[in-house]
Amino acid sequence: MVLKLEGVTKRFGQFTAVDQLSLEIPEREMFGFLGANGAGKTTTFRMILGLLDSTGGRITWDGKAIDYSASHLVGYLPEERGLYPKLKVRDQLVYLARLRGMQKNEALIELKSWLERFKIPEYENKKVEELSKGNQQKIQFIAAVLHKPKLLILDEPFSGLDPVNVEMLKEAVLTLKENGATIVFSSHRMEHVEEMCEHLCILHKGSPVVHGSLKEIKRAFGKKNLVIHADFELDQLKNFHGVVRAKSTMEGVHLQIEGEPVAEKILKEIVGKGFIRKFALEEPSLNDIFIEKVGNSYE
């Protein structure tokens, strides 16, 4: 059940939304899609789901294109949240689950356990319009997963939620993965992707600028972060050979350096000048990588 994208391209008139995107997402994998607004994430998802036809390339899941015959195996949380405002939570979820090929009784049992899990069982008979936005989002999430999909596509699943609910949803997503679902999700929040995904892809203007496993990406990036907290003046380090970026903080400096050797040289340079409270060499965060790869082209 591998999801494969081969040279997928989508053009709207003159505008190219997705350009030659090739990916392979193995079964039971959590795959993260990153990208600035308008990078082509949603368009890619829509093409995977068969809502839009690609202009070129092929998308297959288990060797076949995804069409409506597979709709009971696929779950989708669209970026633009939407439910029937006038319909009760229960009727709504049962209707949407039945459209995904679930039996009514089974859907009712599942929906109760999900509402319990999200600590909102009292909303079962409320109309969606009476719920807060965060709770509506939980309902929307339930709608995407109620029918136990094998392939789950989540477009910005955590946006607009408070930290408690983000944790709750994250746990739910991880459980689904353990139960055998392949999950593709997009986010603006790097830390979520960093925390949850084995593989990821950063899209920029429709083309993948970074693609692979998280560890490899970080290793390939090369640059590291160096945090120094010291009692003496550190400003001269900003012009040190091999320092890419530097930022002064209250307690010292944050440096982005080209690699470990640079850190060694810096250490030699500052040792003996005074008391060093912290000297830490850190892996680059996904945020750094994203800003470097995507942000550069804005400049």
Add this chain to the structure above:
Amino acid sequence: MNNFWIILFHTYLNKLKSKSFIVTTLLTVVIVLALTNLNNIISIFDKNGGKETVAVLDETGKLYDPFKQQAASINKDIKLTKFNGTEKEAEIAIGKGEFKGLIQLRFNDEKLPEATYKARSIADSSLYTDLQTSLQQVKTMLAATQINLTPTQLEKLYEPVSFEKFALEKNAKTEEELNQARGLVYVLLFIIYFSVIMYANMIAMEVATEKSSRVMEILISSVSPIKQMFAKIIGIGLLSLTQLAVFLIVGYYSLTKNMDSLKDGFFGVYGFKDIPGVTIMYAVIFFILGYFLYATLAAFLGSLVSRIEDVQQMITPMTLLVVAGFMIAMFGLGNPDAAFITATSYIPFFTPMIMFLRVGMLTIPVWEAILGISILVITIAALAVFGARVYRGGVLMYGQSNSYKDIKKALQLTKNK
């Protein structure tokens, strides 16, 4: 259960349970009941059983009887009473509401009758017109006697001219049949007109609601847009049939209960007693086809708007088409033979009403009806194919613009280059 049926029944049951549907249905049932019981209702409000009592002050002593006789033959609801008091007393009695009015009869110089009519208001023109006509006839009789005409001569003078109408065309409808057909066609045209406008609106709103609430994206990822569109059209179609069935059953039941009181009135003239089966069959065919034509149009127009407020604006041209068809049909009721009517009956957007008018009023060859129906069916099919493609792209399009240019954009979205 198949997705198609799930959507169909979801649409149907949801609308059926909605407050607005129940309220409109009940209101209409009340109106239907009121219309079919019109005679009873009028008599409730009219204490005198609809009869107007007019006091007659006959100064001659000779005119009252012939006048009463004539008045009775013109309108049996007019009740005349001889008043044996003065004019003043009579006026007071009118003021008290004992009489509707006072008519003073006297002879003029030539010994012919003349009258003065007094009432609190002379708004009820039908009453004094009837009285005037009655007196006119009394005058004619008296004048005839004055010039020594015998009653036989008089009768000859007033005998109505014989005027018979024949339609030369084979199978053409007789006068009576035409009148009957006109009433029936009139009512059915109204039903088609209102249903098409109402339910097409409902479909456009339904689609736009799903789109504006953004639930659409989940829906189209579960079920193909084409399936959805037709499930919705048929679901609302079922709803319309349910509503019509309620009206017809209530109407029919109420009518048959009141048949006796109604047979001389409107319904007698317009012949609802024996409705020709063929006309009903055509009515059903054209109702269903007309519904499908406009419902498909409404569904894809509804898929183009992003906000519910824009629905009306989007479907206005469609509504105007229905209104135009209805106007032409109304004109055609009086002149169903006109070349203009024949021509427009083949234009698919007008066919449901105008071709129905023609088959109902005229005896046209069957092939003409079939040709009209065929054109209509082909148009519906073409519109469905085209509409489904627009719908598929339209539901994914969000934006400010709500113009017909969006149709092109929606088509491009689904095109596989």
